Amino acid sequence: MKNYKIGLGLLIVLIVAFFAGCSNNNQQFQAASSPVPKQITIQMIDVGQGDAILIRTAEQVILIDTGDVAARAKLIRFLKQQGIGSIDKVIISHPHADHLGGMAELVANFTVKQVYDSGQPTTTALYRRYLATIKQKNIPFTILAAGDQVDFGNGAVFKVLGPRQPFISEEALNNNSIAGKLVYGRFSLLFTGDVEKQAEERLRQSYPAELAATVLKSPHHGSRTSSSPPFLRAVAPEAVIISVGADNEYKHPHKATLKKYADCKARVYRTDQDGTITITSDGQSYQIVKER
Structure with missing residues (x-):
C-alpha cells in the first residue's frame, strides 16, 4: 500500500510537470509568433524654404524632394542621424531648386535605389x-x-x-x-x-471622391496662389503641414492661406515655427509631434 501511494504521488508530479511544460512552451510559441506592431x-x-x-x-x-542647395548639408546630417544608409525611392515632385537642390549630395552619401519624377x-x-548623376x-x-x-x-x-x-503648360x-x-x-x-489653383482644379475635377485625406501637405509652402476653397473642401483635412523657411522672402505662408486653413478647422503645423514635424500612424490612429 505504501508503494502504491509513492507511485501515485510520483505520477501526479509527472503529470503536473508535463502540463506545465506544455503551457510554457505554448506561451513561448505565442510570444514568438505575435505580429510585430507595424x-x-x-x-x-x-530644411528651410x-x-x-x-x-x-x-x-x-x-x-x-530634397530641399534647396543651401540646405543640403542639413538634409544629409538629418538622414544620417536617423541611421539611414540607403534610400529605396526618391520622388522629385518638380525640378525647382528648392525641391531638387539636395539630390547630388544625397546620391554622394547614400545608395539610392530608384528615382521618380514628373518627366517635365x-x-x-x-x-x-x-x-547626368x-x-x-x-x-x-x-x-x-x-x-x-x-x-x-x-x-x-x-x-x-x-x-x-x-x-498645363511647359513653363x-x-x-x-x-x-x-x-x-x-x-x-x-x-x-x-x-501645385497652384489651376492644377488644384484639375485634381478636383479628375478625382472628386479621392482627394479627401487625413493630412494635407500644404501646396506651394502656403502661398496664396494655392489652397483654393473648393480644393480644401474636397480634401477636408484634419491637419495641414507646411514646409517653409523662417522670414523667407516670399512671406510664406500667406495670411490669406492660413485663414483658409482656419476656416476649414484644420490644425496647422509649420517647420519655421515647429521644426521637423513627425507623423506616425498604425493605419487606424495617428499622432503629430513637433520638434520644438
Whole structure:
C-alpha cells in the first residue's frame, strides 16, 4: 500500500510537470509568433524654404524632394542621424531648386535605389546635373503620371493623381508637380508639391471622391496662389503641414492661406515655427509631434 501511494504521488508530479511544460512552451510559441506592431513614420524635415519629406515603413525608406542647395548639408546630417544608409525611392515632385537642390549630395552619401519624377524638363544647370548623376550612377528612373501607383511596402500605397498629360503648360513647373495620396489603412496624406489653383482644379475635377485625406501637405509652402476653397473642401483635412523657411522672402505662408486653413478647422503645423514635424500612424490612429 505504501508503494502504491509513492507511485501515485510520483505520477501526479509527472503529470503536473508535463502540463506545465506544455503551457510554457505554448506561451513561448505565442510570444514568438505575435505580429510585430507595424506603423508608418512621415517626417517633414526642417530644411528651410523647400521641401524634403522622409517616409519610413517596415520595409522601405522613401524621400519626397530634397530641399534647396543651401540646405543640403542639413538634409544629409538629418538622414544620417536617423541611421539611414540607403534610400529605396526618391520622388522629385518638380525640378525647382528648392525641391531638387539636395539630390547630388544625397546620391554622394547614400545608395539610392530608384528615382521618380514628373518627366517635365527644365533648362537649369541643376536639372542637367541631376539627370547626368542618375545616368552616371545607373540609378533606375521612372516617370510618374496620374493613375500610377507606387508600393511603399508594409501596405502603404502612393496613388499618383497628377500631373496629367497634357501638362498645363511647359513653363508651369509648379502646376505640373507630382501630386499623390499616400494611403496606409485608414490614414492618408495628400502630397501636392507646389501645385497652384489651376492644377488644384484639375485634381478636383479628375478625382472628386479621392482627394479627401487625413493630412494635407500644404501646396506651394502656403502661398496664396494655392489652397483654393473648393480644393480644401474636397480634401477636408484634419491637419495641414507646411514646409517653409523662417522670414523667407516670399512671406510664406500667406495670411490669406492660413485663414483658409482656419476656416476649414484644420490644425496647422509649420517647420519655421515647429521644426521637423513627425507623423506616425498604425493605419487606424495617428499622432503629430513637433520638434520644438
